[in-house]
Amino acid sequence: MPERQSSRKDAVRNREAVLAAADALFARRESPEDVTMAEVAAAAGVGKGTLFRAFGDRAGLLRALYEARLEPVRQAVETGPPPLGPATPPRDRVPALLDAVLCFKLDNRRLALALEEGGSRSPYRAEHYERWHSLLRAVLEQIPGLSDSDFIAHALLAATRADLVEHLAGEERVPRERMRAQLASFVTRALTSGHRKS
Amino acid sequence: MPERQSSRKDAVRNREAVLAAADALFARRESPEDVTMAEVAAAAGVGKGTLFRAFGDRAGLLRALYEARLEPVRQAVETGPPPLGPATPPRDRVPALLDAVLCFKLDNRRLALALEEGGSRSPYRAEHYERWHSLLRAVLEQIPGLSDSDFIAHALLAATRADLVEHLAGEERVPRERMRAQLASFVTRALTSGHRKS
DNA sequence: TAGAATCCGGACCCTGGGTCCGATTCAACG
DNA sequence: CGTTGAATCGGACCCAGGGTCCGGATTCTA
Incomplete structure (x- = not known):
């Protein structure tokens, strides 16, 4: 459990350095696969031991970066104005949420790719996925005449998979913009109630 | 290019043995990650060199297994009776195709998982994905009042991702059966024309 | 059956994630 | 400000596993 904060000056400085270095490397490299831990450590001017003590393992580093980037979006979703915030009618909020996810992945392509696919564990076990999914599921459930919220949430999120x-x-x-429009259109269609308005 | 057939008796026998062994191992093991090449070779009673000469690399072995398993489905799709074959109205064929994909992945969970996710390369570069996608895209394009066939094909296929x-x-x-029903329902909704009947 | 081409297989290489421990730096205390 | 114990640093080290190599065995051809 390398989560506990250290009060030592050099420790936090190194943590920052590693985060920054990793960020830069992932952005620069073509594929996240070929950015190695040793490389990150070297770029941060730090030994591998330090890196692993700070983040546990590769996935831990990725998670840390990801969470940091995701923080603003999470804020906007949890306590923000419409159309992302909680005070939005479900039928409008669902497309907004998925659009936010899409935009996030567009802005952080390499990083999202590294986290979702690089890991040996299934992306569906990640707790950030779990968060998105349960939120989406809850919102979907408020739409009348729509069943299978659980599956639909999965399926819609699958359309925004990093790869x-x-x-x-x-x-x-x-x-x-075209991609956003296509996704929006797709989501809207998926939300039509089983029977068409007649 | 290890694709050329060898006429030597032992060569083909070994190829079969490897295929069978790999098949068994992937089926038995919990995660495809922890079935190693050396293990496959050993289980087939063969040296690693033989294995790699026959299939090129790990991905090659996976592909070979996958293609073999997929062959019947491909047949049914390309030259078969409705609802899978070409003589099916598009609106009925699309759900049938996706149902076939889903069933295939249910029947070959570990294998599909290994091929789609295990590889370091994006699953979207695999040529079997390309086949499914372009077929689905073509069928979608025959549905009047539906645009963005390309994206929709991707999005629908994403709902059947192995993981x-x-x-x-x-x-x-x-x-x-519940999963099949949910997917079918989802697909059907996604195929409604953009504007509701009014 | 000789000869050549092909194949076999396990020892070997190499990359890259993860660990270890002596040296070093920090902060609390006298 | 010097000492001291603890936490941290960092690079040498370990190990798994994918992929390569080549001497020797096997199979096709003449």
């Missing part, structure tokens, strides 16, 4: 976003943005060269 | 299926089946204990 898919990376593929669309990087390989197929789909512009950001 | 999601594994999570639902293994972790959340969702029964097979």
Whole structure:
């Protein structure tokens, strides 16, 4: 459990240095796969021991970076104005949430990729996924005439998987706004009640 | 390019042995991560050199297994009776295709997981994904009043990602039939034309 | 059956995550 | 301000596992 904060000056300074170095490296490198721990340590001017004591393991470092980047979004979602905040009608909030996820992954492609796919463990066990999923599920449940909220939440989130976003943005060269529009349209369609308005 | 067939008796026998051994191992083990190449070789009664010469690398072995398993499904899709075959109206064929994918991944959980996630390369570069996607895209394009076929095809396929299926089946204990029903319902909703009937 | 081409297989290499422990730095205390 | 014990530093080290190599065995061809 390397979570406890150290009060020592050099410890916190090194932690910051590692975070910054890792951030820079992941942004610079093409694939997150080939940024090595030793490299991060070297770039931060730190030994590997320090790095591993501070973050536990590779996944821990990734998580730390990810959480830090995600913090503003989380704030906006939990206690923010519409259309992200809690005071939004469900039918409008769901697309807003997914749009936020998409934008986040577009802005942090490499990082999201590294965290979601790089790990040997399933991304569905990560607790940040669990958070998104249960929130989305809860909002979906407030939409009348819609069942299977659990599955729909999974399926919609799957449309924003990091490697898919990376593929669309990087390989197929789909512009950001177009992608957002497509996702929004898709989400909206998925929310239509089983029976069409007649 | 280790694709060329060898006419030597022992070579083909060893190839079969490796395939069978790998199949058994992946089925038996909990996570595909911890079935090692050396292990496969040993289980097949073969040296590592033989294994790698026959399949190139780990991904090659996985691909070979996958393609073999997928063959019947491919047949059914390309030249089979409805609802999978080409002679099916698009609106019915799309759910059928995705149901087939889902069933396949349910029946070959470990293997699909190993191939889609285990590799260091993005699953979207795999040519079997490309096949599914372009087929689905083509069928979607025949549905009037539906745009963004490319994205929709990606999004729908994302709902059948191996690790999601594994999570639902293994972790959340969702029964097979329930999952199929949920996916079918989701797909159907996603196919509604953009504007509701009014 | 000789000869050559091919294949076999396990010893070997190398990368990269993770650990260890002596040296070093920090902070509390006298 | 010097001492002292504890926490930290950091790079040498370990190990697993994917992938390579080549001497020797096996199989096809003449």
